[in-house]
Structure formats: C-alpha cells, structure tokens
Amino acid sequence: MASIRPMTALDLFHFNQTNLDHLTETYHIGFYLEYLSRWPHLCRVIEGHDGTIEGYILGKLEASPFPPPNPPYDPDTNPNPNYLPWHGHITALTVAPGARRLGHATKLTESLERQSDAHDAWFVDLFVRAENSVAQELYRKMGYSVYRRVVGYYNDDSDAFDMRKPLSRDKDRKHVRENGENINVEPSEVW
Template identity: 80%
Template sequence: MASIRPMAVMDLLKISSTNLDHLTETYNVGFYLEYLTKWPELCRVIEGHDGKIEGYILGKVEASPYPAPVQPYNPDTNPNPNYLPWHGHITALTVAPSARRLGHATRLTESLEQQADANNAWFVDLFVRAENKIAQELYKKMGYSVYRRVMDYYNDGADAFDMRKPLSRDKDRKHVRENGENVHVNPNDVW
C-alpha cells in the first residue's frame, strides 16, 4: 500500500513521472525548493510499496499581502470581495498516470486540509483549468465548489476556476458561494 510522507529535496529527482500529462503544471527546481523551505508541512509525496513517487502535493498557508480593509478581519464586515484572509492553498497536486483512481489525490488533499485547519485557516483553495472537468469533479466530490472564474488566468489564455472548501473556522460558510462559475474576475483581482 502507498504511504504519504513529507516531501524531501531528493524527491525532486524522482517526480518527473508524475508530471507526464498535459494538464499538470510543472515548475523549475527553485519553485519547489521555495515551497519546501517555507511550507515543508504542506509538501507531501505518496510513495508506492516499491519506493517510487506516485504523486505529490505542494501547498501554502497565506493571506493577501495587504492588510484587511477592516481590522480585525471579519467576513461579515469585509468590503473587498477579492481580499483573501488566512487560507490554505493547493499550488500543485498530481498523481502519476499509472497510479490514478487509487484515492491518492484525495488522501494528499486531506493531508493538506488537516494542516491548513491546524493553522486556523478559513478555507483551502486551488485553481483548476475551466476545461479540466475530470479534476473539477474530483474536487467537488471532496467538498470543493467554484468560488469564481478567473478569466485568462493561464499563460495560454485559458480560464481557471477558483475552487474552495471551507474549514472548521468558517462555520457559517462565508467564503464559498453558489454559482461561482458565473462570477467573472480578472487575474489582477485574484490577489
């Protein structure tokens, strides 16, 4: 059975087989190292019984770089709908084609959600290509919903769905909405 463990620097030499499909975003080594340095508890791999990396997740916990418009932050009094309070973010999640449909993505995502919840985050969010229906269905089964559509988000001009899942701090579900597919924003509105 595959097991989840913290990602190590040497794992970067073994993850290329997980990045083989056209929907997986790949990054340079410096990007992965930055995540391992800043958010090591949110970077995990799933390793098969043979020692091969079958998938990984990179995440972070952050807020918008500018202060909340109203201090302290409260979702009921926040006048800026694009302000991002303290939240977890899934930057990358991928599973090797040979290891798909085994529950790896769900297990990796749950491990990040637990860490974000332990850090008192309001929600976990991620961006997924609007045309990637398979990934959207996976995330919906895990409790995520579309918060907004980010127009021209990707370098090739494709749109992204900003999907969110509220955590225990957001008891009243103030950071999710219905029909988020119909809320269009520009990439500069996201941050």
Template identity: 75%
Template sequence: MATIRPMRPADLLKISSTNLDHLTETYNIGFYLEYLTKWPDLCRVIEGHDGKIEGYSKVEASPFPPPVTPYSPDTNPDPNYLPWHGHITALTIAPSARRLGHATRLSEALEQSADANNAWFVDLFVRASNEIAKELYRKMGYSVYRCVVDYYNDGEDALDMRKPLSRDKNKKHVRENGENFKVRPEDVW
C-alpha cells in the same frame, strides 16, 4: 501500499514522472524548493512500495495582512482579499497510480493541516476544461468560488474552487454559482 509523507528536497528530482499529462501545470525545481523551505509541513508526496513517487502536493498560505484588522468576512472591504487559508498549488498523480485514491488522500491530509492551523478554507485552481478534476474536487466538498479569466498561459480560464474549513462555520468564503463570478488574473494573488 503507498504512503503519504513529507516531501524532501531529493524528491524534487523524482517527481517528473508524475507530470506526464497536458493538464498538469509544472514548475521549475526552484519554485518547489522555495515552498518546501517556507512550508515544509504542507508539502507531501505519496511514495509507492517500490520507493517511486506516485504523486505530490504543495500548499501555500496567504502572504498579505488583512485590509482591516482583525479580519472578519463580514467587514472585509476588499472582495478579492484572501484571508488565512491553505492553497493547493500543485497536486498531481503519476498516470500509473491514478484511480487509487491518492489525490483524495493528499487533499485530505493538507486540509487537515490547514484546519489545524486555523485556516478559513482550502482553495485550488483548476482548468475550466478539466472535467475529471472538477468532479473529483466537487465530490470532496469543493465548489467554484470564481472564474479567473485567461489565467493560464494558453488563455484558458481557471476555476477557483474552495472548501470551507471548521473556522468558517457560516460558510462566508464560498458562494453559489461561482462560475458566473468573473475576475482577471491581476485580481487574485
């Protein structure tokens, strides 16, 4: 049985086998290491019984203070401001370990961590063409908040999908028909 555990620096040398499809965004080791040192409790791997890394996820949090303090979704003057939240920067599963529930388990573990840290929501970006991932996240309670036009290097749009957490009781950080709300990459951090 596979186990979710905190990511360790040495794991960064073992994750390349999980990045074998064209829909997985990959980054250099320095990128992952920076996040691992900033938010070690929000970086996880799924380790198989054989010790191989079968999947990983990395989360980040809001880097900027609110435009109005204290922050409230009702008085926020900037529609693109991101309040305290969890952001799934990378979540991928090795092709040999797919369809085992690993992505759901990793997401749920990160949602629980963000919720325990009083975040408003968890969000992630997914390629507009990635129907499998969009359906997976919808089943887990995520919805499209907005479309980021030309987000990826190849010009494809990203969908910013969000799942409200317990702090957002009135669901002020999600919206209906988010696919129709278009923003540019410079409008998001």
C-alpha cells in the same frame, strides 16, 4: 501499498512520472525549493511500494497583505470582495497516470486540509483548468465548489476555476458561494 510522507529536496529528481501529464503545471526547481523551505508541513509525496513517487502536493498558508497596524480581517468587516483571509492553498497536486484511481489525490488533499484546519484557516482553495472536468468532479466529491472563474489565468490563456472548501473556522460558510462558474474576474483581481 502506497504511503504518504513529507517531501524532501531529493524527491524533485524523481517527479518525471507525475509531471508528464499535459494538465500538470511543472515549475522550475527554485519554486519547489521555496515551498519546501517555507511550508514543509504542506508538501507531501505519495510513494509506491517500490519507492517511486506516485504523486505529490505543494501547499501553502497565506492571506492577502494588509496594511499595518490592522489585524487580518474578519469577513464581515472587509469591503474588498477579492481580499483573501488566512487560508490554505493547493498550489500543485498531481498523480502519475499509472497510479490514478487509487485515492491518492484524495489522501494528499485531506492531509493539506487537516494541516490548514489545525492552523485556523478559513478555507482551502485551488485553481483548476476550466476544461479539466475530471479534477473538478474529484474536488466536488470532496466538498469543494467553484467560487469564481478567473478568465485567462493560465499561460495559454485558458480559464481557471477558483474552487474552495470551507474549514471549521468558517461555520457560516462565508467564503463559498453558489454559481461561482458565472462570476468572472481577471487574473489581476486575484491575489
């Protein structure tokens, strides 16, 4: 039986099984350490019964910068459509090929959603490769929808879908939209 636990710095030396997939973005060690130091409550691993890391999630809570002394905006008062209010973000989520189809991705995502909701975030978002239909279907089943297509987002010039799931604060669902696949933006427009 696998279990979710907080990620530690030592786990970074045991990610090889999870990072071998061609759709997994792998980062330098400083990137992982920054997340562990700034958002430790949003970084989790799922550990197999034998102690191997079968998957992990890196997340953060953030908002677009705003000029002082203005408070973070209410969605009804900010005219910039690309300005992001307080939200949870899934930076990385991956499961080792041998541990897929066991519900690990769902459990890790739900743990980040609960933390984001507890911190009064409007929604949780993530970026997924436009060609990664398996991941898109997983997220759709969990209540995510495509908000916009980011053209040339990845280093290899592939497009990304910005997918979002509203949380309890967004009672009127102001941060999701229909047909987001058809709303194209440049990476420079995404904060």
